[in-house]
Amino acid sequence: MTDKDKELIINLKTEGKKEIAFQLLVKTYQQRLYWHIRKIVVSHDDADDLMQNVFIKVWKNIDNFREDSSLFTWLFRIATNESLSFLQQKKRRNIFSVDGVSDYLVETFEAGAHFEGEELQKRLHLAVLQLPEKQRLVFNMKYYDEMKYEEMAEILKTSVGALKASYHHAVKKIEAHFEGE
Amino acid sequence: MSMKHKHIDMKDDPDFPKMETGYSVPEGYFESFGDRLKLRMEAEPKVMPLRGVLFYLKPALGLAAGLAILLTVYLHPYGKQSLLLANMQNSAAVAGDDQTDPLSNTYASLVTDGQFYSALNEMDDYDASKISKTELADYLATNCSDFEIVNANK
Numbered sequence: 001m002t003d004k005d006k007e008l009i010i011n012l013k014t015e016g017k018k019e020i021a022f023q024l025l026v027k028t029y030q031q032r033l034y035w036h037i038r039k040i041v042v043s044h045d046d047a048d049d050l051m052q053n054v055f056i057k058v059w060k061n062i063d064n065f066r067e068d069s070s071l072f073t074w075l076f077r078i079a080t081n082e083s084l085s086f087l088q089q090k091k092r093r094n095i096f097s098v099d100g101v102s103d104y105l106v107e108t109f110e111a112g113a114h115f116e117g118e119e120l121q122k123r124l125h126l127a128v129l130q131l132p133e134k135q136r137l138v139f140n141m142k143y144y145d146e147m148k149y150e151e152m153a154e155i156l157k158t159s160v161g162a163l164k165a166s167y168h169h170a171v172k173k174i175e176a177h178f179e180g181e
Numbered sequence: 182m183s184m185k186h187k188h189i190d191m192k193d194d195p196d197f198p199k200m201e202t203g204y205s206v207p208e209g210y211f212e213s214f215g216d217r218l219k220l221r222m223e224a225e226p227k228v229m230p231l232r233g234v235l236f237y238l239k240p241a242l243g244l245a246a247g248l249a250i251l252l253t254v255y256l257h258p259y260g261k262q263s264l265l266l267a268n269m270q271n272s273a274a275v276a277g278d279d280q281t282d283p284l285s286n287t288y289a290s291l292v293t294d295g296q297f298y299s300a301l302n303e304m305d306d307y308d309a310s311k312i313s314k315t316e317l318a319d320y321l322a323t324n325c326s327d328f329e330i331v332n333a334n335k
Contacts, residue, residue, distance in 0.1 A: 026215050034211070038204055048210075052218050059222065117203015124200060144202055 005071040012062045026055055029072070033079050039140040040083040042105050042129070044114040050086055054079045069154055076155045080137070087133070105129045127177040131170055138163055139170040 008028075011021035033054060038047040057078055065074055091101045106129050109115070115122070128136055137156070141147045142163075149160045156163070 023215060026218060030214055031211055034206075034214075035202070035204070039202060044204075044206060048214075051214075052221055055218055056222060056225070114205045114207070115203055116205045117201070121200050121203035125203070143199070146199075 001067070001070045009062075009065065009067060009071060018062075022055075022059060025058070025071075029075055030055075032072075033075060036076060036141075036145065037079050037083050039144060040080070040137065041086060042108045046086065046108075050082050051079070054082050057082070073151070073154045077157075080155060084133070084137075101133065102129055123178070124174070127174045128170075130177065131173060135166050135170040135173070138166040139174075142167050 008021055008025060011017040012025065014021075030051065034047060034051050037050050037054070038044065041047055041050060054075070058075065065071075069077075087101050087104075090104050106126065109125055109129060117125075128139055131139060138152065141152050141155075142149075149163050152158075152163050153160050
């Protein structure tokens with residue numbers, strides 16, 4: 001953990017300094033967290049809601065943060081869990097679809113709000129959205145965020161080997177998707 | 182760029198460069214996010230700290246636990262019979278003129294008047310609006326073991 005993060009955590013746990021420290025935390029991490037959440041849930045409005053939920057959870061639970069991982073890892077773990085829980089709720093509600101989540105995400109993506117990419121980027125997204133949830137998550141974190149496997153392993157509490165296998169399968173499926181077009 | 186009939190190797194293919202997502206955000210989104218978050222947090226109902234909840238709940242939990250135990254003993258066929266037998270043996274009104282409910286005698290022996298009225302007063306002071314039913318149920322389900330509830334007023 002960086003010294004800056006250590007100091008931030010101390011201030012977050014100190015009455016009188018908590019509010020200022022929290023504002024700094026939001027400013028420091030909001031963009032990375034937002035894009036991570038957005039890639040999972042696709043919709044800007046959903047990502048905005050979820051990011052607020054994440055920071056509110058951080059505010060309420062900072063005293064419980066045991067500092068056995070970095071601040072960044074902890075935040076990302078919360079963000080990932082919030083996003084996946086959100087999708088689970090969508091899946092439970094979409095009883096008419098075999099894979100309710102993928103259909104929901106594709107529909108949301110094709111609605112087109114807040115997407116300004118080119119055709120190739122769009123086709124890549126549509127291919128990624130067909131992947132099973134875990135593979136999609138790993139692909140996003142590896143390909144778009146360029147995270148190291150060790151970092152991903154800490155956030156997702158999965159082994160590096162499993163993550164590498166997941167990414168490999170994801171890539172193969174996307175390649176096959178493009179070849180089949 | 183057409184991708185048809187071409188083997189795509191995303192890891193090594195120079196024609197498949199690393200791409201950005203193409204996602205965008207409304208103008209000024211990140212600049213204003215902190216302010217909107219603050220407004221939302223200020224609008225959320227204040228939640229009592231968990232220690233505060235336990236302070237108000239302990240006497241009530243103790244009382245409820247005591248009553249639950251009594252009812253279990255009273256309603257259980259064996260328990261009721263034993264209770265009645267014990268009272269009959271100990272009571273001066275064995276002859277039957279005294280119609281006192283044996284349960285009240287037993288209850289009084291478990292909880293003193295002081296404890297009982299003290300708990301009632303604290304319940305009167307407790308403002309139920311400070312904590313929602315959902316929060317209370319969640320707190321009890323996740324934070325209080327049966328042992329803790331039974332021993333809350335010890």
